[in-house]
Amino acid sequence: GAGVSQTPSNKVTEKGKYVELRCDPISGHTALYWYRQSLGQGPEFLIYFQGTGAADDSGLPNDRFFAVRPEGSVSTLKIQRTERGDSAVYLCASSPSPTGELFFGEGSRLTVL
Amino acid sequence: GNSVTQMEGPVTLSEEAFLTINCTYTATGYPSLFWYVQYPGEGLQLLLKATKADDKGSNKGFEATYRKETTSFHLEKGSVQVSDSAVYFCALPFNTGGFKTIFGAGTRLFVKA
Numbered sequence: 001g002a003g004v005s006q007t008p009s010n011k012v013t014e015k016g017k018y019v020e021l022r023c024d025p026i027s028g029h030t031a032l033y034w035y036r037q038s039l040g041q042g043p044e045f046l047i048y049f050q051g052t053g054a055a056d057d058s059g060l061p062n063d064r065f066f067a068v069r070p071e072g073s074v075s076t077l078k079i080q081r082t083e084r085g086d087s088a089v090y091l092c093a094s095s096p097s098p099t100g101e102l103f104f105g106e107g108s109r110l111t112v113l
Numbered sequence: 114g115n116s117v118t119q120m121e122g123p124v125t126l127s128e129e130a131f132l133t134i135n136c137t138y139t140a141t142g143y144p145s146l147f148w149y150v151q152y153p154g155e156g157l158q159l160l161l162k163a164t165k166a167d168d169k170g171s172n173k174g175f176e177a178t179y180r181k182e183t184t185s186f187h188l189e190k191g192s193v194q195v196s197d198s199a200v201y202f203c204a205l206p207f208n209t210g211g212f213k214t215i216f217g218a219g220t221r222l223f224v225k226a
Contacts, residue, residue: 004156031212042202042216043157056213091157095212101147102214106156 002026004105006092012111013082021077021108025094032075033102034067035091043091049075082112115140119203119217126193127225134188134220136177136203146170146179146186147204149216157202160188193224 005024013019025032031050035043045059049069060066064082069075079086089109093102120135138146148160148170161170166181175190188201203217 033214035216040219042218045213045215048213059213093157101159101162102149102157103159104157 004092004094004103006090006105006108008108009106010109010111012113014113015082015084017082017112019079019082019110021079021090021110023075023077023092023094023105025073025075025092026096026103027073029094029096029103030072031095031097032069033093033095034075034077035093037089037091037107046077046090079110082110084112086110087112115144115205115207115215117203117205117215117217119201119220121218122200122221123223124220125223125225128195129192130224132188132190132193132197132222134201134203134222136186136188136217138184138186138203138205140184140205140207142207143181144205144207146177147206147214148175148177148186148188149202149204151200151202151219153199160201193222195224195226198222198224 007022033048034046037043047067048056052072064080067077089107091107093104116139118137145164147162149157150160151157161172163170163179169178177186177188200219200221202219206212206214
């Protein structure tokens with residue numbers, strides 16, 4: 001069956017631009033997570049959705065970052081006024097229930113020049 | 114608060130050597146514990162898990178035992194193969210109104226033929 005799909009796989013942008021990263025979770029998975037992974041580091045939690053609502057957004061670094069999941073399936077992570085420090089791999093994961101077992105996509109690599 | 118600490122890498126071993134990657138955690142209560150693996154060019158995937166104290170998780174020849182007394186979940190394999198070369202992450206889910214999983218920094222394993 002289809003796994004978690006993330007697009008684009010690579011995104012290069014200029015400082016100050018707006019970026020959207022998309023995640024299509026496994027069908028039927030109600031929980032969806034966004035993480036950020038910098039080189040040589042473990043995934044850093046950003047936000048968790050249960051259905052359409054953000055149950056925990058405590059990991060979003062500042063108000064330039066925002067995520068939505070309007071119909072409880074596909075999610076979009078939005079980054080405004082990008083900065084070079086935003087460069088990382090953004091990972092999406094979904095889960096059939098909040099049990100902790102996560103199914104990850106291959107990530108979207110963001111490079112801010 | 115909740116945290117995960119794992120040994121720094123890289124770890125370089127010859128084929129058929131014994132592997133241990135240490136992981137210790139700090140948590141309230143008795144959460145499940147996980148090991149995830151990231152093979153080159155692939156997304157993170159669950160390797161094994163244990164849901165309660167003294168449980169042993171196992172998969173693909175890897176094992177880890179949930180030790181409440183030492184708050185540890187060390188990953189072991191008796192005889193590594195070149196194909197085990199990857200980055201290994203210890204992970205801890207905890208309840209913040211949903212389940213947020215935090216990850217260790219990762220340990221890179223190189224296995225030489």
